[in-house]
Amino acid sequence: MPLEEAAGRMPGAGSRARRLRRAVFGAFVALVAVFGMTAGAGASATAKEPAEGPARFAPGFRHGKVVVEGGAVHYVIGGSGPAVVLLHGWPQTWLMWRPLMPELARDHTVIAVDLPGLGDSAVPAGGYDKVTTARRVREAVRRLGFDRVAIVGHDLGVLVAYPWARDFPGEVTRLAMIETPLSGFGLEELYGVSWHFRFNMSPAPIPERIMDNDDVSTYLGMIFDFSYRKDAVDRESYYRAYADPARRSAGYEYYRAFAADAENNKANAAKRLPMPVLGIGGQYSFGPGVADSFRQVADDVRTVVAPDSGHFVPEENPRFMADCASLFLGARTGTPPRPELASCAP
Template sequence: MFVALVMALLTTTASADANRRIHEPSEGPARFAPGFNHGKVAVDGGTLHYVRGGSGPAIVLLHGWPETWLMWRKVMPDLARNHTVIAFDLPGLGDSSVPTTGYDKVTTARRIHEAVRKLGFTRAALIGHDLGALVTYAYARDFPAEVARIAVIETPLAGFGLEELYGISWHFRFNMSPAPIPERIMDNDDVSTYLGMMYDFSYRPEAIEREPYFRAYADPARRTAGYGYYRAFPADAENNKANAARRLPMPVLAIGGQYSFGPGVADSFRQVADDVRTAVAPDAGHYVPEENPRFMSDCARLFLGPSTGTPQRPELAGCAP
């Protein structure tokens, strides 16, 4: 009886912990860690949802598809030790409002920039994953004086290697298909199957809590917003190539998963930036912040920390400030 009671308590506690991790409000105190709060800020085209915590210089976190700000929750407490951490939901995704247009990365970067300024910061470091990395590049290129450093994770840049991936996974062409093709093919019952396939691409799929993302993309309007980011890839590529001479002046940390892009991220960004450092996340595939959060937080804190910081492990060598 005692053993059964203990096991029941442990199971209840574990379930409660899981619920605290994955059921977050859209406003007010966050549940995933103390000291973080949800908020919304008005920008051109609607409102952006964000989660903010910590103090000090700002770090802006931009997620990829098919995820939301939640992908950063495992690393945000560590980053908040010495920084103000702001994780946004990209326009149209998560709890941000859905704009009717403007899914190209230049427009998206302008919206994020407007939000950062309205939150009181005139300078920030940026970390972007997947789609968020493409937005991070546009932000850093168009507002270089307001960007200290950037880190880009797990994507080559549109116009400089992204197109070579279209044949690797059919989801690229599917998401890029004109409306209403994917909208009519994909319905709510298909979300877990389709997005589940994307998470299965990872090296450690068990590290990804899928249910919050399934719920986030259950809304057809938000699925269309996700397609909008992909449909903008050709325009993004043209813009990036036309502006490639405006090379990024700030340090760029390019992170690839050991079992995914590896050093290929850095190879792409060297075509548009002068100071690119290569880091390969061990034991990780595409979703580095979730698959290996210890590496992600240690690497980011080193890269964004004092210039006297030194790598404590060999895999952090590329993260040196």
């Protein structure tokens, strides 16, 4: 739906639409810039993590799996205190959260999951719409003993976090949403920015037959070039994670469900989110566009622009992301130590 048409249907939505268009244009300019630059060598390779048992990236964390409808969900857990769930984006896995997890674990029980079908989670036969995915991840977290959580999501993880919070508002205390607008409320405006949207949404088996194992680093490397700090993303770990054709197909299925997600989101938009929402966009990517999208479905939305970051904020600027999340989640109080953190304070 064109933003002008959406604006005509919602009081005050015209200015939001204009801001989102500006954010989309800014994203396009940023993408043109990054494609004109030489790609970095990639983040340093780290030790491969197990699927179960003690984690290697930091002490005090452990891997496990919990069986839910659709198959086992892989998780990494550590720390103590109120629970915060970390939901990764595509084409990544829970690994993207490693720079933040030890910091957040000082005051929280941190639970990072691999979304169903990705990473070390089982590949479901179906159910890649975000309502079903949210219910599966929620079931996994509840089986771990947590029925009240804050959620931090990036990219695809944002799209899963929203129906979780919308449909179970009494169980979600806060949302920190990074680098994507919602389906039905702005995401469609980005389809022309990068061809990967339409490619991933193509009916099976079109992308499955076009993309083979030898193409993984080329294709995903293009996606990771949406970063501002190209050397910050641990590309090799993600190339390994998507070397399995079944994992790649699961990723496509998430995209193929975008149209159904948009319809569901619009049909349920009257269920406005009651909890505080932090909309975080990278300085060189979506900027205020994330918050503008969420203002259409939530009442308490704060805008944060992450400095020195493109699309992959948690890896490109982990110090800022850890400080911002800690403030927003209530682990730190008082005056924010830096002006760019002002909107992160609870």
